[in-house]
Amino acid sequence: MKVALKLYATLSDYLPAEARQTNRLDLEVEPGTTPAMMIERYALPQKLCHLVLIDGVFVPPGMRATRTLEEGEVLAIWPPVAGG
Amino acid sequence: MAWTRKILRVDLTNGTCKSEPLNMKLAQEYLGQRGLATKYFVDEVDPKVDPLSPANKLIMATGPLTGTPASTGGRYSVITKGALTGAIACSNSGGYFGAEMKFAGWDMIIFEGKSPKPVYLSVEDDKAELRDASHLWGKTVWQTEEIIKKSHQDPQVRVCSIGRSGENGVLYACIVNDLHRAAGRSGVGTVMGSKNLKAVALRGTRGVAGMKDAKAFMKAATAAKQVLKDNAVTGQGLPAFGTQVLMNVINEMGALPTRNHRDVQFESARKISAEAMAEKRPTDGKSNLVTNAACFGCTIACGRVSKIDATHFSVVNKPEYWGATGGLEYEAAWALGAANGVGDLEALTFANMICNEDGYDPISFGATVGAAMELYDLGILTKEQIGMDAPFGSAEALCKLAEMTARGEGFGKELGLGSKRLCAKYGKPELSMSVKGQEFPAYDSRGIQGMGLTYATSNRGACHLRSYTVASEVLGIPVKTDPLVTEGKADLVKAFQDATSVFDSAGVCVFTTFAWTLADLQPQLDAACEGDWTMEKLALVGERIWNMERQFNNAAGFTAKDDDLPPRLKTEPAKTGPAKGLVSGIDKMRPEYYKVRGWDANGVPTKETLSRLGL
Ligand code: SF4
Numbered sequence: 001m002k003v004a005l006k007l008y009a010t011l012s013d014y015l016p017a018e019a020r021q022t023n024r025l026d027l028e029v030e031p032g033t034t035p036a037m038m039i040e041r042y043a044l045p046q047k048l049c050h051l052v053l054i055d056g057v058f059v060p061p062g063m064r065a066t067r068t069l070e071e072g073e074v075l076a077i078w079p080p081v082a083g084g
Numbered sequence: 085m086a087w088t089r090k091i092l093r094v095d096l097t098n099g100t101c102k103s104e105p106l107n108m109k110l111a112q113e114y115l116g117q118r119g120l121a122t123k124y125f126v127d128e129v130d131p132k133v134d135p136l137s138p139a140n141k142l143i144m145a146t147g148p149l150t151g152t153p154a155s156t157g158g159r160y161s162v163i164t165k166g167a168l169t170g171a172i173a174c175s176n177s178g179g180y181f182g183a184e185m186k187f188a189g190w191d192m193i194i195f196e197g198k199s200p201k202p203v204y205l206s207v208e209d210d211k212a213e214l215r216d217a218s219h220l221w222g223k224t225v226w227q228t229e230e231i232i233k234k235s236h237q238d239p240q241v242r243v244c245s246i247g248r249s250g251e252n253g254v255l256y257a258c259i260v261n262d263l264h265r266a267a268g269r270s271g272v273g274t275v276m277g278s279k280n281l282k283a284v285a286l287r288g289t290r291g292v293a294g295m296k297d298a299k300a301f302m303k304a305a306t307a308a309k310q311v312l313k314d315n316a317v318t319g320q321g322l323p324a325f326g327t328q329v330l331m332n333v334i335n336e337m338g339a340l341p342t343r344n345h346r347d348v349q350f351e352s353a354r355k356i357s358a359e360a361m362a363e364k365r366p367t368d369g370k371s372n373l374v375t376n377a378a379c380f381g382c383t384i385a386c387g388r389v390s391k392i393d394a395t396h397f398s399v400v401n402k403p404e405y406w407g408a409t410g411g412l413e414y415e416a417a418w419a420l421g422a423a424n425g426v427g428d429l430e431a432l433t434f435a436n437m438i439c440n441e442d443g444y445d446p447i448s449f450g451a452t453v454g455a456a457m458e459l460y461d462l463g464i465l466t467k468e469q470i471g472m473d474a475p476f477g478s479a480e481a482l483c484k485l486a487e488m489t490a491r492g493e494g495f496g497k498e499l500g501l502g503s504k505r506l507c508a509k510y511g512k513p514e515l516s517m518s519v520k521g522q523e524f525p526a527y528d529s530r531g532i533q534g535m536g537l538t539y540a541t542s543n544r545g546a547c548h549l550r551s552y553t554v555a556s557e558v559l560g561i562p563v564k565t566d567p568l569v570t571e572g573k574a575d576l577v578k579a580f581q582d583a584t585s586v587f588d589s590a591g592v593c594v595f596t597t598f599a600w601t602l603a604d605l606q607p608q609l610d611a612a613c614e615g616d617w618t619m620e621k622l623a624l625v626g627e628r629i630w631n632m633e634r635q636f637n638n639a640a641g642f643t644a645k646d647d648d649l650p651p652r653l654k655t656e657p658a659k660t661g662p663a664k665g666l667v668s669g670i671d672k673m674r675p676e677y678y679k680v681r682g683w684d685a686n687g688v689p690t691k692e693t694l695s696r697l698g699l
Contacts (some may be wrong), residue, residue, distance in 0.1 A: 005449040007333050008359060009325050023332070023359060033673030050316065053610065056337045058564065076336050080316030082559050082598045083414045084386075084549065 003029050003069045005038060006076035011049075014042050035075055036065035044077065051078040086295060086612040087111055087146030092190045092212055094205060094510055097138060097197030098277050101205070101212040106191050106685055107466065110149075112615050113698065115622075118174045119589035119629040121145035121163040125172075126632060131639035135165040135271070136278040138198035144185065144244075144284065145193075147591025148613045151186030151292040151380075154241065155307045156314055156593035158183045158380025160267075163684050167271030167278070168255045168383070168448065168502055169521045169545040172636045175258070175272045176549070176588055177244075178379030178387075179265030184242035187288025195281060204232070204245070204283040209290065217282040224248060225260040225443045225543075232285045233496075246273040247285035247443030252492030253277070254500035256448035256523075260440060264387075264410025268445045270522060270544050301611035308604045309383050315599035317561070322386040322595065323376050327414035328358035330526075337558065338661015339531025340418065341524065343425045343476045345517050345650075346453040348528045348658045352427025355624055356417050360429055360509075364577075367395050372429055372688070384595060388412060389432055398434035398483040405437055412436050415548075418526035420452025424457055424482055431479035435486040442490035448502055451523035455515055458494075463508050470495045514651050516637035520545035520642065529653050529670070531663035532557050534565070534573040537673045540647045541577065543633040549594060551580030568662060574676035582626035589629060628697040631681075631689050635699065638662040644687040647674055 005025045006016075012020050019025040027037075035052050052059045052074045059067050069075060089106045107124075114120040121143040133139045142164040149157040160182030166173030185193070195205075200228035202217040204219050220228050225247040230244050243261065248488065250257035250273035257273030258266040267273075293303045312318040334340045342350040354360060359375040370391065378385035390411025391400055399405045412432055416439070420432040439446040453474075459465040460474045467473050471494045473482040475651035488496025498506055503516040503523055517524050522545025529536030534553035539546040548554065553576055557567035564575060583602055587594050590609060602622055610617040637646075653668045678685065689699070 002568040006332075006336070008578075009321070009329050012359060021363070023354060039350060047316070051333065053336055057652075060564070069367035074336075076332075078329070078333060081325060081329040081333065081554065082317045082561070083333075084552065084595060 001029060001031055001071040003027055003033070003072065004074045005042070006074060008076065008078045010079050011044060011077055014044055027028070029069065030067055031068070033069050034065050035059055035069070038075055039064070039077070048079040049077050050068060050080040086152065086292070087116065088186060088191050089191050090190055090205070092193045093210070094195045094214070095192060095197050096195060096199040096203070096214070096281060098657070099199070099214050101634040103215065104208070113625065114629060115148065115586065115589040115625055116191065117145045117147035117150070117159065117161045117589045117591055118163065118176070119585060121161065121623060122172065122174060124192070124194065125163050126467070126636045129165065131636050132641065133165055135167045135170060135275055135665055138279070140165050140275055142195045142272065142275050142279065143192055146182050146186050146191055147589055149182040149608060150591030152305070152591070152612060153302065153381060154592055154608050155309045155381060155383040156379065156596055158382065159591050159593055160185060161258055161449070161588065162267040162272040164272055164275045167274035168379050169270050170640060171270070171520050171544055171642060172456070172542050172633045173270035174273055174588070175267035175269050176594070177259070177261055177265050177267040177478055178382070178593060179260035179262030180380045181242045181244050181265070181286065182323055182591070183380040184286040184288050189288065189290055193284070193690050195279060199280040199584050202280050202282050204281065204285060206285045208215050208287045220282045221246065221251060224439050224441045226263060229263060232283060236285060238287060239285065242286045243283055244445070246277050247441060247490065248276055248492065249442045249444040249490055249500065250277035252500065253442050254489060254492070256503050258443045260443045260444055264440050265692060266440070266443070267548060269447065273443050281633065295612050296614050297611045301608065302617065304611050306609035308600060308608055308675055311604055312596060312599050316394065318599040319386045322384050325358040326376065326386050326388045328361060328388065328412060328417055330414045331417060332359065333460060333558065334527060338658060338663045339528040339567070340422050341517070341526065341528045342422045344423065344458040344515065345528065345652055346458070347660070348531055348663060349660050350422040350427070353422060354673050355427045356421040356429050361390065365393055366415065372433060373411060379593070382593065384593070386595060392433045393430045393438070396430040396434065397480070398431055405434065409437055410440055415526050416446035416450070419447045420482060423450050423454040425476035426479050426482050428479035432485050434483050438486040438490050442485070443575060444489065448523045449486070449489060449523055451500065452499050452503040452506060453482060455507055455517065456499060458515055459507070459510055459512065464512065468590065493656055501509050512675050517650055518546055519649065522546045527554055527665070528658070529649055529668040530658040531661060532567040533570050533673070534567070534668055536649055536653065536668040536670045537573050537577045537677055538580070540670050540674065541677060543630070543637055549584070551577045551584060552594070553580055554578060562601065570673050573673050575681045577677060578680050581630050582623065585626040585629040586622050600673055604610055624697065628699060631693065631697055631699055634689060638688055644674070646661035647687055
């Protein structure tokens with residue numbers, strides 16, 4: 001099934017070069033794939049995976065290994081950031 | 085002494101400068117900066133005063149930690165009755181000006197009356213005098229600072245000034261210090277201009293001496309700096325990406341107000357984000373972002389320094405704009421970009437430079453352009469009236485309108501009045517995205533419900549910095565709350581408002597609160613300031629300040645009706661993203677908030693509340 005992975009700020013470096021311009025990678029994944037599996041697949045350092053959103057909705061740390069991605073969903077991840 | 089215990093009172097009408105002792109009893113009750121200066125202000129000024137009349141006063145105030153080695157201890161605030169809002173105004177700025185005021189030996193400067201001709205205030209330690217500023221009138225902020233530094237033959241003199249917009253009556257003019265730092269909101273620069281006061285030039289040679297317990301203070305300040313360093317947000321996130329990193333976060337969450345709040349997600353958000361600022365441009369192979377920068381004594385350094393693409397249409401043949409300058413912060417990038425549907429990073433960089441150069445608030449300006457573009461889209465404003473085509477997304481219109489507003493030319497004069505007056509004039513008052521006449525910042529109240537309550541109840545009109553619940557609702561600081569629900573937001577907003585009042589009165593930057601709580605600030609204040617500064621006392625001071633500001637606004641004529649959001653946010657649901665189908669729950673949250681505050685149903689503090697707070 002098709003999903004998208006978006007990585008921002010310092011995490012952009014973990015995207016293939018061609019995806020860095022958009023911060024977005026469109027992917028085929030197995031049904032049942034979770035954010036935790038994606039984090040592992042792309043070797044993202046745990047402490048940099050601070051803000052995890054699926055279709056803009058916050059996924060609490062405790063649900064990263066259980067919330068499965070559905071067809072067409074967008075998983076977006078940020079390191080610790082803030083603004084004003 | 086964390087306080088210098090001295091106030092400079094400047095009578096602009098009679099051209100005199102007098103020193104007077106700081107009221108130390110009030111300092112114990114209101115701390116400094118925002119709290120203490122507002123107390124002086126409300127005691128001396130009639131709430132019904134016309135903001136642009138000589139009877140309004142303007143106070144520049146430091147906090148007890150300003151100029152000390154506390155991290156971010158360089159802040160000052162400008163307190164007055166806002167030109168844009170008619171409400172109490174308190175605009176906070178960083179840079180180096182605040183610390184210099186302290187080094188010159190002053191806690192605050194109170195300006196009253198109106199000078200018969202343009203003047204600027206020159207302060208060198210104890211020596212303060214008003215000087216002729218006829219040669220500065222009509223000059224930009226950047227020119228003014230350069231001329232003053234040259235004429236004083238002192239590159240270290242610290243200057244704050246208004247640009248041409250503050251002279252021309254742009255109602256959201258700022259006071260800009262150190263070229264790119266501004267007391268930005270509510271039109272404090274307009275009030276300064278109305279007094280014929282062009283600038284303040286400060287030179288102080290004293291440092292801050294006489295801490296209550298210098299050793300304990302250094303220990304507390306060092307420990308608090310370590311907290312900032314160890315925290316991933318203040319130690320790494322903010323210095324590396326600045327506030328602009330939020331552009332993609334807030335867009336992804338469906339809370340990025342777009343095209344005058346018609347939409348909540350912007351298709352070009354990425355193009356104007358921190359990530360885009362750091363990328364090499366195809367035209368010149370360089371990135372927009374040059375480096376980060378810090379205000380006085382700051383160990384976070386969130387500031388952005390940028391260089392515009394010299395081939396961009398906005399700066400062709402204008403080499404004066406090709407150098408490095410204070411770059412885009414999130415709020416400016418949003419207001420100049422998403423709010424108008426403009427996805428051209430270099431155009432935003434240019435418009436932002438004009439805002440700095442001529443001293444006006446990019447949030448109110450950008451949001452007012454957004455309102456004008458909607459009026460154009462609806463056929464209410466025409467090409468002839470505006471002087472150009474101005475559809476949503478037009479980078480050309482944005483850049484031209486920025487210059488016209490700075491100079492007070494053509495339609496720029498109308499934009500300078502802000503969206504409330506503009507939309508009312510053209511028969512569509514509901515299209516002004518503002519509260520108490522001040523335009524919203526960069527968070528949509530349908531996607532982040534707490535921010536709706538924050539805006540509606542902010543004492544200075546719509547503002548994110550009075551209670552930045554985004555920290556909790558989006559970033560999970562100090563705890564994560566659900567941005568889509570109204571439950572619990574009344575308590576959350578009150579807690580943020582009261583704590584922020586203390587930070588704004590201490591002399592430190594509110595961005596420390598991504599890592600610090602009051603418990604990190606308290607030992608620093610307690611060691612620096614005479615008296616007993618417990619957590620309980622600070623909490624009470626914060627609440628007291630908030631209620632004092634509220635009382636001023638109530639006496640100025642504001643009522644519960646003014647604690648409201650424009651109809652669009654209450655009746656037009658978000659079209660996309662997680663908040664799809666949602667409107668703001670402000671009508672549910674407002675009465676809950678009044679209750680939590682100890683106010684009656686009309687938003688008036690009850691007798692019990694006032695007596696509990698010693699008001
Ligand atoms: S955190 Fe940013 S705005 Fe605050 S004092 Fe430091 S550099 Fe200035």
